[in-house]
Amino acid sequence: MRHVLPVSLAARAVPLLLLSVLSASCSRNPPEPPGGGGAGGHPATGGAGGHPATPGATQGSTHGSGTAGEAATDAGVPVDAGPDAAAPPGDSAWKAAGWLDGCQVDVADEPKKALPPLRWEPCPGGAPGCTSLAVDWDHDKYPRTASPSVVRWGDGYRVGLVLQRLGDQRAGVYDADGTPLAAWRSKDYCLLTVPEVGHERVWLGAQKVGVDAIASAYLVSGYDDLAAASQPIPVDVSNRGLRASDDTLVLSGPDVGAITIYDRISDKAREFGPRSGDDAPSIDRMHPVGDSAVGLAFFEDRTTEGWIWNRKAHSIEPLHRAESPRILVDFTSDGQTLVWLEASPVSDDGLHGPSTLWTSPFAAAKADLAPTPRRPGPVIGYPISAVGEGFYAVYAIGEKAIHVYRLSDAHHWSFKTPPEVFDLQDIAHVDSREVWVWVRGGIVRQAISELGAGDPAP
Numbered sequence: 016m017r018h019v020l021p022v023s024l025a026a027r028a029v030p031l032l033l034l035s036v037l038s039a040s041c042s043r044n045p046p047e048p049p050g051g052g053g054a055g056g057h058p059a060t061g062g063a064g065g066h067p068a069t070p071g072a073t074q075g076s077t078h079g080s081g082t083a084g085e086a087a088t089d090a091g092v093p094v095d096a097g098p099d100a101a102a103p104p105g106d107s108a109w110k111a112a113g114w115l116d117g118c119q120v121d122v123a124d125e126p127k128k129a130l131p132p133l134r135w136e137p138c139p140g141g142a143p144g145c146t147s148l149a150v151d152w153d154h155d156k157y158p159r160t161a162s163p164s165v166v167r168w169g170d171g172y173r174v175g176l177v178l179q180r181l182g183d184q185r186a187g188v189y190d191a192d193g194t195p196l197a198a199w200r201s202k203d204y205c206l207l208t209v210p211e212v213g214h215e216r217v218w219l220g221a222q223k224v225g226v227d228a229i230a231s232a233y234l235v236s237g238y239d240d241l242a243a244a245s246q247p248i249p250v251d252v253s254n255r256g257l258r259a260s261d262d263t264l265v266l267s268g269p270d271v272g273a274i275t276i277y278d279r280i281s282d283k284a285r286e287f288g289p290r291s292g293d294d295a296p297s298i299d300r301m302h303p304v305g306d307s308a309v310g311l312a313f314f315e316d317r318t319t320e321g322w323i324w325n326r327k328a329h330s331i332e333p334l335h336r337a338e339s340p341r342i343l344v345d346f347t348s349d350g351q352t353l354v355w356l357e358a359s360p361v362s363d364d365g366l367h368g369p370s371t372l373w374t375s376p377f378a379a380a381k382a383d384l385a386p387t388p389r390r391p392g393p394v395i396g397y398p399i400s401a402v403g404e405g406f407y408a409v410y411a412i413g414e415k416a417i418h419v420y421r422l423s424d425a426h427h428w429s430f431k432t433p434p435e436v437f438d439l440q441d442i443a444h445v446d447s448r449e450v451w452v453w454v455r456g457g458i459v460r461q462a463i464s465e466l467g468a469g470d471p472a473p
Contacts, residue, residue: 106181109200114247115232118205118223122242126195130185133174133193135460139435144465147436148457152180158440162453165444166212167404172444175210175217186210188217188241197241208233211259216279217241218259229253233264235279250277250284263303263326272297276308276324276331287324287331298322298331300398304350307379309334311346317360321346321353325379334381344370345398345409351377352422353384354407356392365396366413374422389425390472393418399439404446406463410439417442419450419463425472432459 107128109121123129131152138145150159164175171191178185183200186207190196201207201221208220220233231253236244252275254268264277273288288298301310306326311319312333319342321335337343337357344367346355353375359368370392378384393411400409407420417439419428432439436456443458444451452459 107198112199113245114234115205115221115223115230118221118230118232119202120205120207120221121200121202123198123200126187126198126242129198129200130178130180130187130189130195132195133176133189135193138459139433142430142433142461144462145430145433146460147433148459150457152178158453158455159457160453161209162441162443163451163458164209164211165451166214167446167448173212175212177207177209186219188212188238196238208257211257211264213259213261215261218257218264219244220254220257222253233266233277235264248277248279248284249282250275252284252286258301258303260303260305262306263308265301265303265308267299272299272313274298274301274310276301276303276329278326278329280326281329283329285329296320296322300345300347302347302402304348304377307348307350309346309348309353311343317342319343319346321355323379334378335375335384335386344395345400347400347402347407348377349402349404349406349422352405353377354402354420354422356395356398356409358392358395361396366394367396369394372407372420372425374425389420389422390427399442401442401445401450403444406445406447408442408445408450410442415439417450417452417461419445419466419469426469427472428463428466428469430461430466432461 105128107123107125109123112120112122114120134149134151135146136149138147148160159178161177166173168191173191174189176187176189183202184207185198185200186209187195187198188210199207199219204223204225206222206224208222211218216235216237218233218235220231223230231251232247233250234244234247250264250266252266252269254266254275256267258265262279264279266275266277268275270288270290273286273290275284275286277284287295289295296312296314299311299313301308301324308324310322312322313319318336318339320333321343322331323334324331335343335346335355340359341357342360344356344358346353348354355373356370357373358370361367372389372392373386374389375385375387393409394413395409396412398409400407405422407422409418411418416429416431420426432452432454436454436459439452439454441453442450443453448463450461450463452461
């Protein structure tokens with residue numbers, strides 16, 4: 016289960032904050048990859064918030080920049096709504112959730128009135144297997160939604176989403192038939208995260224932002240008790256993005272290059288990154304899978320390593336490093352296979368050189384890793400990717416194309432989203448059936464079976 020908030024809707028934003036719902040920038044500004052700064056001395060080479068490995072990157076990402084107040088204003092989020100007004104005609108009645116002091120979050124009595132259903136229609140241009148979200152509700156600005164969280168559910172998908180409706184920022188969890196199971200809204204200086212949907216549980220958060228204080232609260236609940244969830248976990252960390260599995264929450268923050276990992280089973284949280292030790296690298300894009308989380312570590316000499324966290328030890332350690340002068344530019348896993356791209360360091364145009372796709376059966380220790388080069392990969396900048404059910408999808412900004420790989424045999428397909436739905440911002444989900452892409456115009460789904468024969472590994 017993958018997700019980062021959109022800075023867009025209130026923004027995926029503040030040097031230390033940024034909720035999940037704000038985790039993906041709605042603008043066409045470059046990403047704010049993690050850099051150094053703070054104790055441990057990992058200065059960014061690309062300016063404030065720059066990434067040691069990707070200075071000057073030119074593509075959008077799930078990390079935003081600017082202040083939360085600016086992001087909220089740009090996204091049309093009401094930052095000072097004042098007293099509650101009567102519900103507009105046709106809207107749900109609401110009651111206070113009470114998660115976070117000074118942060119007004121309400122839960123809907125009737126989710127189907129609070130949120131529009133998810134309805135899909137053929138993409139503009141009629142590309143085979145391509146459908147897009149029908150945005151048939153009131154909305155103020157682009158992007159029209161946040162980047163969704165998605166989980167396979169029977170023959171369909173459950174979805175977590177944030178959107179604008181009736182002047183509010185609203186979050187919801189949708190069933191496989193597109194009807195909302197639960198809905199929340201926020202007011203004043205309060206921002207909601209995109210609900211992270213899993214096979215058993217949902218994670219949701221809220222963040223109070225302002226010039227004098229920042230506070231956060233996160234909840235986890237089974238599907239049957241979503242509307243009644245009210246007890247936050249013992250973590251108050253402002254974040255720039257959020258990813259979760261059923262039992263693990265990964266927050267990008269509080270500082271750039273830092274992550275906080277919360278283990279639901281042990282009820283423990285720990286921060287990793289520059290502040291955790293003098294030699295600690297900056298950490299980014301940790302993806303929780305099973306009893307582990309994997310992602311990239313960045314060093315001040317502009318090299319990278321794939322690192323892994325495991326539940327048993329509650330520690331993080333290096334797993335793999337590319338042979339110099341190449342570096343890892345993405346490192347992730349679906350829990351069965353580790354997959355990564357190796358390429359030359361980033362150039363002045365924000366792009367790496369031609370990459371190579373590598374895989375290994377999943378391993379929790381360096382000694383058990385079996386790295387295997389599979390085929391040439393695309394040219395990418397800051398990585399926008401997803402992995403699931405033995406498939407890996409990654410965006411090549413120069414081509415404006417999404418490349419899809421079946422990890423069992425490295426078979427490859429590629430496609431582009433219709434230009435009418437605007438620029439790609441995030442790959443929200445991939446599995447053996449579909450790729451879900453977040454664009455400024457909404458959400459696009461592409462059936463892999465409709466991409467044609469593709470091409471086998473050379």
